[in-house]
Amino acid sequence: MPELSRIERPRVRVTRQLLPAVEQRMAELFDATFNADDTPLSPEELASAMADCDVLVPTVTDRIDADLIAAAPPRLKLIANYGAGVNHIDLAAAKAKGIMVTNTPGVFTDDTADLTMALILNVPRRLGEGHRLMRSGGWQGWSPTGMLGHRIGGKTLGIIGFGRIGEAVAIRAKAFGLNIIYNKRHRLPASVEEELGVSFEPDLDRLVGRADIISLHCPLTSETDKIINADRIALMKPDAYIINSSRGELIDEVALMDALESGRIAGAGLDVYTHEPAVDPRLLAIPNVVLLPHLGSATFEGRGASGERVIANIRMWADGHRPADQVLDGWS
Missing domain, CATH: 3.40.50.720 (NAD(P)-binding Rossmann-like Domain)
Structure with missing residues (x-):
């Protein structure tokens, strides 16, 4: 696996609307682009987002399959998932391409x-x-x-x-x-x-x-x-x-x-x-x-904590360290 290196201000693409405080903090720390109207991205829009960032921040509504990962440019190095579950991400394809995946376990x-x-x-x-x-x-x-x-x-x-x-x-x-x-x-x-x-x-x-x-x-x-x-x-x-x-x-x-x-x-x-x-x-x-309409994690406290974990994972990665919530094995 490639060594991690420091990135001063990574380009971050967020696929869904997050809490205002979370988005504000991301904008302060990263070169971040958000989804203002919270409409789920189509596969084509996901591909476009992945082509223009160092870090993708998807949610459970985004299917990041092997084809999308294969088409991603070398620039994309981190998928910082917002949420604990990662079955919507092809982990094997990400690992094969050297893309790290993190999640936010425990907050919900x-x-x-x-x-x-x-x-x-x-x-x-x-x-x-x-x-x-x-x-x-x-x-x-x-x-x-x-x-x-x-x-x-x-x-x-x-x-x-x-x-x-x-x-x-x-x-x-x-x-x-x-x-x-x-x-x-x-x-x-x-x-x-x-x-x-x-x-x-x-x-x-x-x-x-x-x-x-x-x-x-x-x-x-x-x-x-x-x-x-x-x-x-x-x-x-x-x-x-x-x-x-x-x-x-x-x-x-x-x-x-x-x-x-x-x-x-x-x-x-x-x-x-x-x-x-x-x-x-x-x-x-x-x-x-x-x-119920998928309310399991729908609290202000939980959604805020998940956003903070995403930020922490991106910051650790950008500083050249292995994030605490890394999903894939084999990184050094």
């Missing part, structure tokens, strides 16, 4: 865990349906059997993927009296399990079958793509719920819609979608699903 942990817990509370108690009933004027008053849902205390929460966010969700869920089982590639030490009050379930199918509520917190990889498919949905309890605030592709949406429409499972809470921003019209029509 509490925000995403809070939103996930909100869905865990919301969906079993049918708050979304109740809100729509009130808005429509259809509520006829209290009834002993009206709008019945399920309490969550004493239920089993199955967390698939137990990194920072999964752990943060477990801490919150424990306070609401949920029993927590988790699945990840490597089991936690017994002392950590005891501290968190969680139990390891190595068999993913068994976790799906045991859980009253399933919450997804794993990254999107070839192994986790559609990790919840028709076969696994068939293992779920009929009164179970599924929550996804991670990546839409973790769930086979067609299989999920079939299960929700048929009453095979009790409901779902989704903050992410396979083809977002497009949402399947079938999902929009299903009453027992709560749909």
Whole structure:
């Protein structure tokens, strides 16, 4: 890999509108160009942006594939991603071309865990349906059997993927009296399990079958793509719920819609979608699903912190140092 060298004032291209304070700081430190109207860039516009900068600052809405990276000029040396997830960037192609990739891990942990817990509370108690009933004027008053849902205390929460966010969700869920089982590639030490009050379930199918509520917190990889498919949905309890605030592709949406429409499972809470921003019209029509517009990281505090991490990564790189949030291995 090429050695890092100092760049006094790197040319930085930001693909989406960031918080004003973040953009102001970037403008002070770098030769920065911003997206004033916040319209997502087309592939052609991304190619043009990559052709005219030392550093590209993309977001999850930008697909930086192998073709775009191959067409980038030698000048582009850093992709400083705004956000933790990098599945929208072809990391292998970037590494092969000597382009460093950084991200902003950890800054959205509490925000995403809070939103996930909100869905865990919301969906079993049918708050979304109740809100729509009130808005429509259809509520006829209290009834002993009206709008019945399920309490969550004493239920089993199955967390698939137990990194920072999964752990943060477990801490919150424990306070609401949920029993927590988790699945990840490597089991936690017994002392950590005891501290968190969680139990390891190595068999993913068994976790799906045991859980009253399933919450997804794993990254999107070839192994986790559609990790919840028709076969696994068939293992779920009929009164179970599924929550996804991670990546839409973790769930086979067609299989999920079939299960929700048929009453095979009790409901779902989704903050992410396979083809977002497009949402399947079938999902929009299903009453027992709560749909949110990818709000997991949508706090002033989190978005500001992510911007500051991007700035820090660019500054370290421009000073000739390896950024703390480097994604790729092999740099010296």
